Amino acid sequence: MARASAASGSKASRMSPDASMRIVVLTGKDSFTRVEHSRQLHAALIEKFGSVDRFEFDGASATLAQVMDELRSYGLLSQHKLIVIDNAEGFIGAEDRRRAMERYAANPQQESTLLMRAGTRWNPGKFDKLVEASGGAVIKCEPPNDKDAISWCGARAEKRHGAKLAAGAAELLVEKIGPDLARIDTELAKLATAAGEGKPISRALVTEFVGQSREEQAWGLQSVLIQKGAGAALVKLNELVRISGVADALIGWTIVDLLRKAHDAARLMDDGQNDFAIAKQLKLWGDAQALVCRAARALGSAGAAALLAESVRTDARTKSGFSSDSARTFEALVVTIGARIR
Secondary structure (H helix, E strand, C coil): CCCCCCCCHHHHHHCCCCCCCCEEEEECCCHHHHHHHHHHHHHHHHHHHCCEEEEEEECCCCCHHHHHHHHHCCCCCCCEEEEEEECHHHHCCCHHHHHHHHHHHHCCCCCEEEEEECCCCCCCCHHHHHHHHCCCEEEECCCCCHHHHHHHHHHHHHHHHCCCECCCHHHHHHHHHCCCHHHHHHHHHHHHHHHCCCCCECHHHHHHHCCCCHHHHHHHHHHHHHHHCHHHHHHHHHHHHHHCCCCHHHHHHHHHHHHHHHHHHHHHHHCCCCHHHHHHHHCCCCHHHHHHHHHHHHHHHHHHHHHHHHHHHHHHHHHHCCCCCHHHHHHHHHHHHHHHHC
């Protein structure tokens, strides 16, 4: 079974575990995909074996002996066992456990299936190769891109919620909330109920029942940061990240975009241009004109350039995995920007 590469998020989402696999590893930050693959595997095992005993362990606290005992012992009531290890990166991190699991992967028990679920800190290595060589799979669970999420919407709406999407509805839904499959599924359930049995989900329903678009949410953070300072911006950031589930990539883009516009406006001010001319060149409309020019004056071209460079570095750290907590990293940047703008 070929391993899905990190760069192939859409392929990873299409790869599915089956009942022939004795070891399945699910890695990546998309918890919805991990849960869906787990359900698929459990259902496939039940279909093949009739009944399955399921045992779950937390990799952060489970001992090697506990896991191996369950893997190697026979079920009392069922023909097959499913052993699930969450936080698998913590379980296999110690060398003694890793070596023991490598030995097991080379010759897994046929009466048991091992499902290991890990986040973004899973380190591929010899264990992964042994899993694949024995007929198992290592599946990368990453959020899809917008195009794949749009395609997924139509199939999911019909299969799970018994509803069809009218033209443009899927595109608008993804535009508003991004390619977060868990959130999309929640919204589809709500929209299917609102549409009524046998009726399609229209763009008008999406507009009425789904919240602000990602661009509207982004401008909300930018305007709060300029108008109300770091304290209010931290509250808004927490709302976007922890409540609305806005992706790190959008938060990073939002902050970089604000400082890019402030820097461009400050340089145009240095050239003697007025606010109206600046707004026209930078395509700033409505409240954005006054707020961006206000930030540009407060920072100056040199100050805006320095913050822009810092924001780009911060955004890169969160995308490359060098930041262990993206939310905290962005909070620190927001405090720095707020202090200098005010």
